[in-house]
Amino acid sequence: MASKHVIATRHTKSIKNRFASRFLRSLLRMKRSDRFGGSRSNEGVRKRSTHRIKMAAYASMARAVGPSRTWSRALLFKLRNRARIQGVLRKRCLVSKKNKKKRVVRNKVIISREPSRTDTLRKLVPGGDSMDICCLLEETAHYIKCLATQVKVMQSIADQSLL
Amino acid sequence: MDPPLINETSFSAANPSSYTLTEIWPFPPPPPSSTRLGLRMDNLADPDGSLEESTLTDQSSGNGTRIRKTRDFSSEKDDSSKMVSTTTSANDLNDSNGKRRKISGSRSENNDSRAETEASSAANNKTAEQSSKPSEPPKQDYIHVRARRGQATDSHSLAERARREKISERMNILQDLVPGCNKVIGKALVLDEIINYIQSLQCQVEFLSMKLEAVNSRMNTSPTTEYLHPKDLGAQPFVATGTISGPQPTREYVQGSQSEWLHMQVGGSFERATPSKKKSPEVTSASGLQGKPFTERGAFKSATQKSCSGSGSAELICKGRSNNPIRVQSKRNGGIEIMAVAERVGRVEIGK
Numbered sequence: 001m002a003s004k005h006v007i008a009t010r011h012t013k014s015i016k017n018r019f020a021s022r023f024l025r026s027l028l029r030m031k032r033s034d035r036f037g038g039s040r041s042n043e044g045v046r047k048r049s050t051h052r053i054k055m056a057a058y059a060s061m062a063r064a065v066g067p068s069r070t071w072s073r074a075l076l077f078k079l080r081n082r083a084r085i086q087g088v089l090r091k092r093c094l095v096s097k098k099n100k101k102k103r104v105v106r107n108k109v110i111i112s113r114e115p116s117r118t119d120t121l122r123k124l125v126p127g128g129d130s131m132d133i134c135c136l137l138e139e140t141a142h143y144i145k146c147l148a149t150q151v152k153v154m155q156s157i158a159d160q161s162l163l
Numbered sequence: 164m165d166p167p168l169i170n171e172t173s174f175s176a177a178n179p180s181s182y183t184l185t186e187i188w189p190f191p192p193p194p195p196s197s198t199r200l201g202l203r204m205d206n207l208a209d210p211d212g213s214l215e216e217s218t219l220t221d222q223s224s225g226n227g228t229r230i231r232k233t234r235d236f237s238s239e240k241d242d243s244s245k246m247v248s249t250t251t252s253a254n255d256l257n258d259s260n261g262k263r264r265k266i267s268g269s270r271s272e273n274n275d276s277r278a279e280t281e282a283s284s285a286a287n288n289k290t291a292e293q294s295s296k297p298s299e300p301p302k303q304d305y306i307h308v309r310a311r312r313g314q315a316t317d318s319h320s321l322a323e324r325a326r327r328e329k330i331s332e333r334m335n336i337l338q339d340l341v342p343g344c345n346k347v348i349g350k351a352l353v354l355d356e357i358i359n360y361i362q363s364l365q366c367q368v369e370f371l372s373m374k375l376e377a378v379n380s381r382m383n384t385s386p387t388t389e390y391l392h393p394k395d396l397g398a399q400p401f402v403a404t405g406t407i408s409g410p411q412p413t414r415e416y417v418q419g420s421q422s423e424w425l426h427m428q429v430g431g432s433f434e435r436a437t438p439s440k441k442k443s444p445e446v447t448s449a450s451g452l453q454g455k456p457f458t459e460r461g462a463f464k465s466a467t468q469k470s471c472s473g474s475g476s477a478e479l480i481c482k483g484r485s486n487n488p489i490r491v492q493s494k495r496n497g498g499i500e501i502m503a504v505a506e507r508v509g510r511v512e513i514g515k
Contacts, residue, residue, distance in 0.1 A: 053372040137333035
């Protein structure tokens with residue numbers, strides 16, 4: 001592990017560097033578009049831009065990892081199809097107002113059990129719904145590593161810019 | 164009931180063909196009228212035990228009567244089942260395979276007589292096949308997990324054991340990753356720790372993005388602290404200062420940072436930080452004292468290549484216009500540095 005880190009310091013293509021460059025670039029892009037949009041200090045706008053920054057961080061992490069991992073693939077897929085999925089959901093919501101009673105009845109049929117720890121983990125790790133337990137644990141390990149890296153990089157960026 | 168059983172075992176061990184016939188016997192409804200078989204059933208089913216001493220000569224003599232045979236049928240169920248189980252046990256005594264014996268033994272302990280007969284007969288068939296195929300291929304060839312002493316050698320249990328080992332290995336990896344997880348004992352608690360850790364990391368990401376958003380918005384409002392994207396203020400302020408500073412006809416204005424990469428370097432850049440600090444006063448003085456944009460040629464070129472080479476060249480973290488001096492590298496977070504490396508992309512000539 002230690003030797004790996006030493007290599008990573010010299011290696012420009014390490015995940016940390018890739019993530020940092022991507023994230024900063026997306027931040028820049030975001031800022032530029034913000035500037036042209038004008039400065040608004042609304043609460044909702046702030047929340048939305050926070051969300052955007054968060055999604056940009058996740059997306060750049062997933063891009064930096066590449067499609068070799070299941071979780072990054074799932075994340076990228078989700079990000080790519082986010083608009084479509086949300087549109088579908090919205091449409092479904094509009095449609096389902098009529099059918100709400102039926103759906104309630106249908107939901108009662110499903111036996112709901114206490115969500116186990118594995119299920120919680122599946123929800124946390126992107127793309128974990130369709131994995132068996134072995135894969136899930138492996139992906140979790142990698143995801144934790146990447147998430148820790150992401151947090152570290154973001155922390156240092158925030159510190160730098162607050163100076 | 165013991166004596167006839169013993170008789171039967173001895174008999175079947177002695178005569179293998181006959182026990183196969185008896186094994187077939189319960190399934191087809193009426194047996195073909197072979198007197199020998201009927202007699203055998205008679206012998207076994209006789210509650211009095213008058214014909215206990217059934218020998219080969221007795222079987223072959225063939226004195227069966229119809230009435231007795233029908234009476235046999237009424238009491239056939241339990242007796243025949245017992246008989247078959249005994250035959251299986253007898254066969255297993257001959258058989259060398261221990262596992263088969265165990266299975267059939269456990270099955271013969273069942274209470275249900277019907278199921279027992281079927282199962283035991285099936286086991287009997289298998290044992291017959293085994294005896295016909297003397298060299299049965301060992302099952303653990305294609306699974307690389309070896310069973311230790313006292314562990315089951317079934318293929319299913321082998322696979323299950325392999326899976327469990329895999330899972331525990333992964334759990335160990337995760338335990339190493341998650342801080343404070345080494346002391347926790349128990350899979351469930353470890354999973355809890357992992358879940359908590361992931362959640363905390365995600366919360367941190369959320370919080371940091373909030374922080375970054377605040378920084379961004381603050382930068383938007385106050386242009387002097389704006390150094391993440393000097394490109395924005397690159398165009399206008401420079402021109403403005405250039406025009407304000409007055410007529411200086413032939414001068415090349417090099418924009419400090421037309422585009423800017425921010426790139427990470429981990430550790431050991433303290434030596435490289437010094438030349439940039441040396442360089443920074445010049446730049447600040449040049450721009451600050453005169454109030455004019457500075458000229459500088461090709462100083463920034465090397466900065467971008469340095470990231471690949473890693474050799475120490477001057478790294479300039481450039482603010483486009485520097486009221487406060489150049490904001491550079493601080494070593495924190497274990498040597499992670501984010502450096503804004505200015506890349507000179509284009510030069511702007513402002514002439515008359």
